[in-house]
Amino acid sequence: MEKYITGNVATNLYWLGRYLERTATTLNEISKTYDTVIDIDKDAGVKLYEKYDVVLKYTNAYDFLKEAIFGEHNANILNILTNARENAIICRHLLDNEAFGEIIELHGLFLKTFNNHLEIDYKLIDHAQSLIGEIWNIHSMRHHKELSDSFFRMGKIVEEADYRIRFHEDDDQKIIQSIYKEINSICKSLTKNHDESPEVLEVEGNTQDERLTQLNAKIDKVIIG
């Protein structure tokens, strides 16, 4: 079991987990919305991106995919994956080699599509989702034994909580409760040698912003160095 890890590497592992999960959930939303935009609700994409605070403009379903994935906004998948790649390079010595390779491939997939103006279709999304699934599979086979895995995993579930709070809070209270339980459990194990233990995370706060702030504040108390 690793005992030591720098604050920088811990932070990069955490954000790697977040960016990968963000890519997966965003692609999932794009995929579902794409289907709706085709012939059910042309404005479904506009409504989806309002939740990201993005005003998305597109002419048809195909254009929706292009704008959603490569448009100039903060939910651009290539930008998210560029960040994930940076995180992965910084903490590669603590990642499974295969998982690291899949992350580089995942980024390369979107970069190549963007640079070469290749067609963006459901196959790109399917391929990306299957790579992300593989990365988490490889990770789960390590049985969360390593300290580094805990930071990586924590990033994933915090992003999941963030996503649920932003997109599906009304429907998913029980799911959010269970995610918080897992966050609390990982935080407990990561902070057992801290001088001060962070408070247990509860689903509270009146507004979405308050809940998100509370979630992020918890993490700030785990990575001190």
Added chain:
Amino acid sequence: MLEKSTELHNKFWEIFSKQDRNKIDEFKLYMDKFAINFNLYKDGNFIEQSLPFDVIPRIISKQEFTKIEKGLQQRVQALNLFLEDLYTDSKIVKEGVIPQEFVEQASGYLKEFVGFSPSKKIRAHINGIDLVKDSSDDEWVILEDNLRVPSGASYPLSIRDTYRKIYPDFFEQMKIDPIKNYPSIIANAMDYVNTGGINVLLTPGRFNSAYYEHSYLAEKSGALLVRPHELTVVDKKVYFKNYNGKLIKVGSVYRRLDDEFIDPKFFNPESVIGVPGIIEAYLAGNVALLNAVGNGVADDKGIYYFVPKMIKYYLGEEPILKNAPTYLPHFKEDMEYIFNNMEKLVIKDVAEAGGYGVLFGHEMSALQIEDLKGIIKANPRRFIAQELIEFYDEKCYLKKDLQDRKADFRAYVVVGEDVKVWNCGLTRYALEEGNYLVNSSQGGGFKDTWVMEL
């Protein structure tokens, strides 16, 4: 010119002829997928790129490697004794074996460290020694000693794994020495000099050209990968700051940054990649630095001339591996020889590295030679001259064709309780046919090196 084929080469070509050559492309895909990069800055831009790799390995027989091994052990042992002597009693200078002014003018000589002896008196722990095989007599010749921060070992280590996966036949049918032990040799060397605490590998950071190597060696050797600001010095002791804020004592630092940047309090105050106070801790004997500070004097191109003399002086032995015939303009008779033979010599600027500052007399015009003579006369310590070694080419599979390229060999010698020579190394080949410069910074690529027997 190629080396005469041996049975080992013949066996290799026999197996190679039966392999699917389309699979060669998989090496590049692998290096890209796993970001096995050697980064560089060009015109102010950071470029991530993989080193060109050639699939035809350099083959060295076990018997031949044993001689190289003994020669390198002898040389590095002498270089360590020289450094320890130079910074303590300085007998070799007092007895006139090496001129004092020659040492003092070496840019890597740090007089502030005179009188200090590091942990276990080892100074050159991890060394990269560059050799070529001379086609005139089939002997290996030392071209350069790198005793500061030699890099490159991770590339053959990484590619060997891939080679085994893509072309297992070679490893099934021939006895090729396994090489995975290099990180454990490094770990043992770190443990040996450790002054109490954890081992760390200090990297300048993610944008360093060799960050891949730093990350790889940290992972495989078990040393913690740290950036300078993640270390702190308290009461002349070095600590690592854990993610939870706790300070953990550091006993040994495999540092991958140069002397002048390692401590802004001691050296360059403008260095933003150093650890303030680490030299104070080092001088107090509270931490080991691999490699020691001040080693630059021993791998100075001018001091290289004296290494055979060091071997005789410290070990009472004849050198097993020879230097390239070298002349120092510092000595009058050498200056005369150089000036009379410039057209056939190689002139090297001692301050340069990476293949820069190397001038080939046969490529220069009469006017250029005259100019250079003037420059040498004005500053003789700045240059050395060497006979041009016609070293062997290696076969390379480039652009789907077999081509000959000059190739050198960087051997890695690690000093801990023993002096270990890694049974692999970095074979570097030149970008163009006939080019003698094989450095990565000159566009050269690398090959795997197989130490083997039938």
